[in-house]
Amino acid sequence: MSINNITVFTKGRSPIKMLTCYDYWTARILANSDIDAVLVGDSVAMVMHGHLNTVHADVEMIALHTKAVRSGIGQKFIVADIPFLSHRKSLDTAVYTVEKLMRAGANAVKLEGIDGNETLIKHLVQSGVPVMGHLGLMPQHVNLIGGTHAQCRTNEEAGVLLKNAKELENLGCFSIVLECIPAEIAKHVTDSLSIPTIGIGAGPDTSGQILVLQDMLGMNQEFAPKFLKKYINGAELIQNAIEEFCKEVNSGIYPDASHTYAFHKPTIGSCNQ
Template sequence: MSVAKKDYKRITTKSLIEMKANGERISMLTAYDFTMAKIVDTAGVDVILVGDSASNVMAGHETTLPITLDQMVYHASSVVRGVERALVVVDLPFGTYQSDPKEALRSAIRIMKESGAHALKLEGGAEIKDSVKKLLHAGIPVMGHLGLTPQSIYKFGSYTVRAKEDAEAEKLIEDAQLLERLGCFAVVLEKIPAALAQRVAESLTIPVIGIGAGGGVDGQVLVIHDMLGMNNEFSPRFLRRYMNLFEGMTQAIGQYSADVKSGDFPNEKEQY
């Protein structure tokens, strides 16, 4: 049975919990700049993630590790200025929260104060619980992230599916439940078996957002460069491309270059 969709003028952490309770799926996409954020927000996406994936798609790094706190503040500030409805969640970058809760709080306060973001996302479970608690005690909303955690890629050694073995699956469930008990408003599950993700979603009252985690969760997130086909070199099973912007943009830019060289652009109507 379809569920009537509530018209939220502004999405908050409370809105997301209501959406889960009402059976309404949550849409989430990344954005890293003002123009893209404005488009994503206007299209009605519920949550915009200013992801540390900017390290990959904006800066060309192989991993998310190199991006700095200053760079995340810059991207987050740009996104917030383009948003009227969506909840803006920002990744705390690698090295700013893993071992020192006080450093985590200082980093979080900088992002919240300087960008105007609405919430932060941290990767990990029990091992970062003290940092999560520190942020929550300061009134900063926290979204968790379990499964494949890209900031730990050198520990994993690859981007393969996580939690296929019983021990890792049980730890993931325990970590998800811990994050809920601590007070996180949502959890992202990345690249884990669909049956496990559904089991986690059914065990929590907070929303579970999946990326490569099947359809049995409460919402989905993708990197916008991937789903729009701007990045034509990344083709995991979980990705659905809604456009092929790489091809379209390449053709348009090539035509522009040809028109400039031939003298066709600008024509008489395109000048003063």
């Protein structure tokens, strides 16, 4: 999968299918799936490190997980998030951040918002770095907007979002994530662009869909936003397996002979003197 494959999905092809991925063993599984691309998102700070929000992800964290995913994902397309504030200090710092993510194995980077990022986006694209935009709910702005709730609820906000989406396209972004916005707004934006949109909580009419892998596997039983479909109860399945292991160890059922190595005594030959 290449950037050209992703871009061509806008022309009446099958929807783009993306999931987050943070480590080697899940990358191995996704490598053998029909997923088109994966995101090493700053949500790794929450899912894998237990932080309350994404602002705790830094360059080293994203790069480390990107490298692990690249080791297992094969040729699938990797997008890595540019973490909180790492691109707002200076252009040099931003380029260093992106260089580190790309050298770790990313094929592209994702950047939240547009205000103040115009020069950087244009510079990255001109430097050969594919950039994915991100509009709607922007988790790195959680402290500014007072939480993670749906965005773009008024005509004025919809107009601003469409304007920003078109500007991201003009700056050279190859696609845009639309997060937690009304479905009709997401459809209008998608229809107005020549680049694909990837929805999360943005309805069925975007060019593709993305979810956090652990969320769709039901690993966090308390997390249940409106847009999320849990395809299995992963937490319960894993808990049951662990409990079964504990019971079998306590009862002596495991390990049995089929899980035990045999000792073969060496044959001692006779001595001929």
